[in-house]
Structure formats: C-alpha cells, structure tokens
Amino acid sequence: MAAQIWGSEKRARRRREISAKIAQMPELHDSKPLPFMTREEKIMESARKLTILTEKMGQIIDPTDPAELYHLNNEVLGLEGNPMALHGVMFIPALSAQASDEQQAKWLPRALRREIIGTYAQTELGHGTNLQNLETTATYDLATQEFVLHTPQITALKWWPGNLGKSSNYAVVVAHMIIKAKNYGPHPFMVQLRDEKTHEPLPGITIGDIGPKMAYNIVDNGFLGFNKYRIPRTNLLMRHTKVEADGTYIKPPHAKINYSAMVHVRAYMLTGQAIMLASALNIATRYSSVRRQGQIDKSQPEVKVLEYQTQQHRLFPSIARAYAFQFAGAETVKLYEHVLKEMKSGNVSLMADLHALTSGLKSVVTYQTGEGIEQARMACGGHGYSMASYISEIYGVAIGGCTYEGENMVMLLQLARYLVKSAALVKSGQSSKLGPLVAYLGVKSEPTSLIDRIPNSGFTEYVKTFQHVSKRQTLKAADMFFGLMEKGEKREIAWNKCSVELNRASRLHTRLFIVEAFVRRVNEIADIRIKEALTDLLHLHVNYELLDIASYALEDGFLSASQLDYIRDQVYLYLGKIRPNAVSLLDSWEFSDIELRSVLGRRDGNVYENLFKWAKSSPLNKTDVLSSVTQYLKPMMEKARL
Numbered sequence: 001m002a003a004q005i006w007g008s009e010k011r012a013r014r015r016r017e018i019s020a021k022i023a024q025m026p027e028l029h030d031s032k033p034l035p036f037m038t039r040e041e042k043i044m045e046s047a048r049k050l051t052i053l054t055e056k057m058g059q060i061i062d063p064t065d066p067a068e069l070y071h072l073n074n075e076v077l078g079l080e081g082n083p084m085a086l087h088g089v090m091f092i093p094a095l096s097a098q099a100s101d102e103q104q105a106k107w108l109p110r111a112l113r114r115e116i117i118g119t120y121a122q123t124e125l126g127h128g129t130n131l132q133n134l135e136t137t138a139t140y141d142l143a144t145q146e147f148v149l150h151t152p153q154i155t156a157l158k159w160w161p162g163n164l165g166k167s168s169n170y171a172v173v174v175a176h177m178i179i180k181a182k183n184y185g186p187h188p189f190m191v192q193l194r195d196e197k198t199h200e201p202l203p204g205i206t207i208g209d210i211g212p213k214m215a216y217n218i219v220d221n222g223f224l225g226f227n228k229y230r231i232p233r234t235n236l237l238m239r240h241t242k243v244e245a246d247g248t249y250i251k252p253p254h255a256k257i258n259y260s261a262m263v264h265v266r267a268y269m270l271t272g273q274a275i276m277l278a279s280a281l282n283i284a285t286r287y288s289s290v291r292r293q294g295q296i297d298k299s300q301p302e303v304k305v306l307e308y309q310t311q312q313h314r315l316f317p318s319i320a321r322a323y324a325f326q327f328a329g330a331e332t333v334k335l336y337e338h339v340l341k342e343m344k345s346g347n348v349s350l351m352a353d354l355h356a357l358t359s360g361l362k363s364v365v366t367y368q369t370g371e372g373i374e375q376a377r378m379a380c381g382g383h384g385y386s387m388a389s390y391i392s393e394i395y396g397v398a399i400g401g402c403t404y405e406g407e408n409m410v411m412l413l414q415l416a417r418y419l420v421k422s423a424a425l426v427k428s429g430q431s432s433k434l435g436p437l438v439a440y441l442g443v444k445s446e447p448t449s450l451i452d453r454i455p456n457s458g459f460t461e462y463v464k465t466f467q468h469v470s471k472r473q474t475l476k477a478a479d480m481f482f483g484l485m486e487k488g489e490k491r492e493i494a495w496n497k498c499s500v501e502l503n504r505a506s507r508l509h510t511r512l513f514i515v516e517a518f519v520r521r522v523n524e525i526a527d528i529r530i531k532e533a534l535t536d537l538l539h540l541h542v543n544y545e546l547l548d549i550a551s552y553a554l555e556d557g558f559l560s561a562s563q564l565d566y567i568r569d570q571v572y573l574y575l576g577k578i579r580p581n582a583v584s585l586l587d588s589w590e591f592s593d594i595e596l597r598s599v600l601g602r603r604d605g606n607v608y609e610n611l612f613k614w615a616k617s618s619p620l621n622k623t624d625v626l627s628s629v630t631q632y633l634k635p636m637m638e639k640a641r642l
C-alpha cells in the first residue's frame with residue numbers, strides 16, 4: 001500500500017531508508033518537544049538542524065529528488081516551516097521558470113549551494129489577490145539602465161512573504177514595471193536585500209518580521225519597503241519578457257506566464273495537504289483504537305471508541321479523501337511538469353487548462369483537508385485539544401493553504417471563468433472544441449441516474465452521476481450569468497451576482513476530477529489485496545461524496561429518494577467494512593514517530609504513559625510553586641483571609 005501512496009515500491013523503500021538513517025542521527029532530532037519552545041527557540045532549533053542538513057544531506061537523500069527532499073524536510077524540520085521554506089518552494093522554482101539561461105547560470109548554482117537564501121515577495125499590505133493593483137513600482141531609468149524599486153505608501157509594503165523578515169538575503173520581487181511612463185503590469189525582479197557578509201539590510205531597504213501567526217511560526221513571514229532602491233536592468237527575470245537597454249519591451253508568449261511560481265505551488269501543495277490530513281487521521285485513528293469509553297452492549301466491557309459508528313463516520317470518509325487527494329495530486333504534478341517543459345520551449349497552449357485545474361483543486365483540497373483535520377482533533381476528545389496530540393498545529397499549517405497561493409473563493413472563480421467559456425462552447429454547438437477535462441459538458445446524459453439499477457456497474461454510474469450534477473450546475477450558473485448580461489447588466493456586475501452559483505459549479509467539477517482520479521488509480525492496481533482494500537475505500541468515497549452533494553441530483557429528479565437510501569446504506573456498509581483495515585490504511589503512509597511529533601499518536605500505543613511523561617516535562621512543572629503564585633495569587637489569598 002505504501003507503494004501506491006508514494007508512487008512506487010522504490011519510493012516507499014527510499015522513504016523507509018531515509019527515516020531509518022534519520023532515526024540514527026540524534027543531532028537531527030528535536031532537542032525538546034516543539035510545543036514547549038518559544039518562537040525564537042524554535043527558529044534557532046530549526047536553523048541548527050538546517051545547517052547540519054546542508055552538510056549531511058547528500059549522505060541521507062538524493063538532493064536532486066524533490067520527493068526525497070520533501071520527506072527529509074518533514075522528518076527533520078517538520079511542518080511548522082524552517083528558515084529556508086520559501087527558498088525551495090518558490091524562490092528556486094521562480095528562477096528556474098522565469099530567469100533566462102544566462103541569469104540562471106548566475107544565480108541558480110548559488111541558490112542551490114545555499115550561498116544565498118531567497119524568497120518570493122509579491123503580496124502587499126493593501127493587496128494580495130488583485131495583482132493588477134499591487135503598488136510597488138519598478139521604474140526604468142534609461143540613463144543608468146537600472147530599475148528603481150519604490151514603495152509609494154504604507155499599503156505598498158510587501159507583507160507576508162515567507163522567510164522575508166529575517167532569513168532571506170535575496171527575493172524575487174513582483175512590482176509594476178514602468179518604462180517611459182507606460183505601466184506594463186506586474187513583473188518579477190531578482191533583488192538583493194541584505195549585505196552578503198553582515199546580513200544587514202542594504203540602504204534603501206526596510207525589512208522585518210510580521211509577528212506571530214495562527215501556526216507556521218518557524219517561518220519569519222516578513223514586510224519589505226523600498227526607498228528608490230536601484231537594481232540593474234538585467235535583474236528583471238527575462239526568460240519570457242525582455243527589456244532592452246533602450247527601454248524596448250518584448251512581451252511574453254502568454255500574458256500570465258510570470259505567474260508560474262504560483263501554479264508550481266498550487267500543483268505541489270495537493271500532496272502536501274494529503275500528507276497533513278493523513279497525519280492527523282493517523283493520530284486520531286490510532287488513538288481511537290486504544291481509547292475505551294462507554295459500552296455498545298451494556299453486558300460487555302467498554303469498547304474502543306473506534307467501534308462507534310459516529311466515530312467511523314467522522315474519520316473514515318476523510319481517510320478516503322486523503323488517498324483521493326494523494327492520487328489526484330500525483331496526476332496534477334505530472335501534468336504540471338509536462339506543461340512546464342512545454343512552456344520553457346515556448347508552447348503555452350496548456351497553461352489555461354492547468355491554471356483552471358490547479359485553481360479548483362487547491363481550493364477544494366485545502367478546505368476539505370481543514371475539515372478532516374478538525375474532525376480528527378475532535379475525535380480525540382479532550383486529548384485532541386492538547387498540543388500533545390499535535391493536531392492543532394497540523395490544522396493551523398494546513399488551513400493556511402485556504403489563503404496562500406490565492407484565496408480559495410477567488411481561485412474557484414478562476415476555474416469558473418474556464419467553465420463558463422466551456423459552457424458557451426456547448427451552447428453554441430461547438431462541444432468538439434472542449435478540452436479533455438470538460439468534455440463531459442458536451443455529452444448528453446441519461447434522464448435518471450442508474451445507480452442501484454444496473455448490477456455490477458462498478459463505479460461507472462457514480463462517475464456519470466457526478467458528471468451530470470457538475471454539468472447541470474455549470475450550465476445553470478452560466479445561463480444565469482448570460483441571462484443577466486442579456487438583460488443589460490454589465491459583465492462584471494453580472495459575474496458578481498452569479499458568483500456563489502459559479503463557485504458551486506467549480507467545486508462540483510473539481511470533486512468530479514478527484515473521484516475520477518481515484519477510480520483511474522484503482523483500475524490500474526494489479527495486486528489483488530491492495531485493490532480490494534482501496535476498492536472498499538473508493539466505495540465509501542463515491543457514496544459519501546454523492547450523499548454530500550445529493551441536493552444537486554435530487555432537484556431535477558436525476559436521483560430518486562430510494563436511490564438516496566441505497567447510497568446512505570452503502571456508506572454505512574463500507575464504514576463497517578473499512579473498520580478492520582482503518583489503522584493499517586493510515587499506518588501504510590509510514591509516518592515515523594519523529595515525523596508525526598504526536599504524543600497521542602505514537603506507534604507504540606502507550607497513550608497514557610506517554611501523556612503523563614509529556615505533562616511532567618512541561619516547563620511549568622520544573623517548580624512546584626510558580627512566581628505568578630508567590631507574587632500575585634498568594635498575596636491575594638492572604639489578603640482575602642485577613
């Protein structure tokens with residue numbers, strides 16, 4: 001099963017080897033539990049491990065393999081981030097996709113050797129989503145052949161970029177490019193921020209940390225201001241766009257090609273989210289098979305809480321989602337790598353499809369991951385609320401994904417643009433022009449769903465039902481939009497008035513893609529036992545998801561009440577079938593105790609001993625009487641006794 005999850009036998013084996021090596025290297029372990037550290041201590045601890053990794057990485061992993069790097073990162077540095085998180089996630093990808101060959105030769109080897117630390121500075125205090133209204137300017141000075149970066153007012157301060165505050169000395173900065181008083185829109189520039197020897201900010205640069213966040217606090221998200229700060233013309237990233245010495249602007253082959261670093265993260269973060277969901281579920285499911293509370297049959301002893309149907313219903317559909325996200329994520333990364341290769345050689349024809357797909361997936365996956373992690377936390381009762389479970393930290397990091405790389409509502413609306421265009425093709429009889437991901441919009445469906453009507457139909461009738469509801473909602477939202485415009489509404493106003501319905505269409509389309517990716521994967525599996533276990537999980541997935549969106553299929557009578565009863569019964573049937581495999585389905589992800597960082601979810605299952613040991617090690621327990629008591633509470637009580 002690990003081979004299915006991680007993509008191949010070899011990958012699963014390599015993960016085990018890497019975990020085993022790390023287990024033997026105490027210098028790479030947390031020196032004490034992270035929840036007992038201050039933010040400064042955590043940052044220090046992370047930097048300590050990071051430097052050792054820079055020395056020893058080659059002994060542990062193949063540093064050119066992103067999957068091995070990611071695993072090493074999760075084990076050693078953990079999900080709370082590290083001082084170079086953005087260096088790998090965005091700075092290097094931005095340089096790789098947007099710098100010219102000559103620029104790459106100058107900067108990439110230095111970045112890869114970690115001679116310099118970089119980040120991606122785009123968002124500002126006043127604008128994140130609406131890139132067209134960023135305020136930082138890069139004005140070309142023809143006389144010196146330099147760009148002058150400037151922050152005209154407080155709202156133009158860069159705000160949020162990870163590791164910008166204290167760690168990075170370089171950044172890819174996005175600013176509006178102005179040449180001869182003409183604004184060419186946001187463009188990426190390579191900018192040095194700090195002196196390479198002293199790490200002091202360079203003159204003209206104001207920089208710092210934005211303060212503690214809900215989670216992800218090892219990362220020093222930062223602010224940055226420029227006071228007429230000059231950089232050479234050749235620091236504009238020039239793979240696709242060029243500015244010649246005389247100020248001539250050569251436009252890129254696609255207007256949004258400079259957004260590629262964002263698409264990179266959107267494509268890769270899906271498996272990151274799946275891992276966080278599976279981690280939280282692993283903790284909760286292990287704990288639920290140890291925790292005994294109450295009786296189902298009063299004549300019998302207390303049961304493991306995992307025996308309760310409500311507990312299974314809380315956890316198992318999310319187990320199915322974690323697998324589904326992992327499989328959909330793997331497909332998306334493949335597509336991304338393909339499009340990136342094409343893009344580098346000038347073929348931009350697939351960019352729109354990739355943008356639409358990743359925008360939808362990013363939104364649905366992060367939202368459902370957040371839901372699943374929070375349910376996992378509640379499923380642990382009181383102990384889920386303790387940092388000993390570590391689930392609240394996992395939640396805090398994962399839920400950030402709903403916001404970063406494009407706020408979810410906004411990204412769903414980006415997919416909706418693509419769906420509306422596709423609906424227009426269907427309506428004008430040009431269905432043959434539809435892309436493969438939306439081809440179903442042009443296919444006539446049966447008048448009613450055939451779920452429960454055709455024996456041994458596998459998952460076909462489920463997929464058709466998802467297709468039907470997605471198509472119907474897309475066409476309905478598009479009709480609403482076109483209708484408003486026909487009535488004379490301005491395009492943007494009409495769009496806003498339909499945006500809730502449009503986003504519903506985007507979610508349904510994305511959920512269909514996730515179901516199909518799960519079906520595709522199960523169909524490919526040769527090992528009969530693995531296929532059987534994943535088929536059970538897929539049954540749970542399609543029935544649970546369909547029940548969740550049933551109102552869309554009921555409103556036009558595509559599903560009947562009796563079919564809905566059947567679907568509901570299937571959910572209960574598969575909850576029971578999955579119960580014996582539940583812990584194994586999560587243990588198959590092979591997270592080590594070092595990586596999970598959860599006292600509650602350790603592999604040994606000694607929950608109570610581990611919790612008591614952990615509580616005793618709390619810094620508050622170093623002394624029996626705290627100074628808060630001697631200084632304040634004791635005098636207060638004494639005064640009251642007089």
Ligand SMILES: CCCCCCCCCC/C=C\CCCCCCCC(=O)SCCNC(=O)CCNC(=O)[C@H](O)C(C)(C)COP(=O)(O)OP(=O)(O)OC[C@H]1O[C@@H](n2cnc3c(N)ncnc32)[C@H](O)[C@@H]1OP(=O)(O)O
Binds near residue numbers: 273352
């Ligand atoms: C094995 C390895 C695993 C590795 C895993 C790594 C990660 C795991 C997770 C680890 C956990 C934590 C890591 C944390 C890291 C945090 C990083 C966070 C970094 C950031 O947040 S950076 C800042 C991100 N900011 C945004 O995303 C801003 C969002 N806004 C936008 O993107 C845009 O403004 C917009 C909403 C897309 C609108 O843009 P614009 O106004 O320019 O365009 P229009 O809406 O007018 O659309 C015009 C037209 O263009 C099309 N289009 C837009 N974007 C693209 C694109 N990227 N590609 C192609 N086409 C695009 C759009 O569809 C329109 O087309 P149409 O006219 O409809 O045909």
Ligand SMILES: Cc1cc2nc3c(=O)[nH]c(=O)nc-3n(C[C@H](O)[C@H](O)[C@H](O)COP(=O)(O)OP(=O)(O)OC[C@H]3O[C@@H](n4cnc5c(N)ncnc54)[C@H](O)[C@@H]3O)c2cc1C
Binds near residue numbers: 410
């Ligand atoms: C953990 C974390 C890490 C980050 N790292 C980086 C980084 O490394 N580099 C970087 O540059 N940035 C980074 N960011 C910033 C992040 O990319 C932005 O916060 C994000 O893009 C959302 O933009 P915003 O904050 O402007 O939200 P806003 O756009 O102000 O969103 C507020 C509300 O307005 C709604 N809204 C906005 N526009 C529309 C619209 N057109 N239609 C409908 N609704 C709309 C949204 O849906 C939301 O409900 C990070 C953020 C976080 C939380």
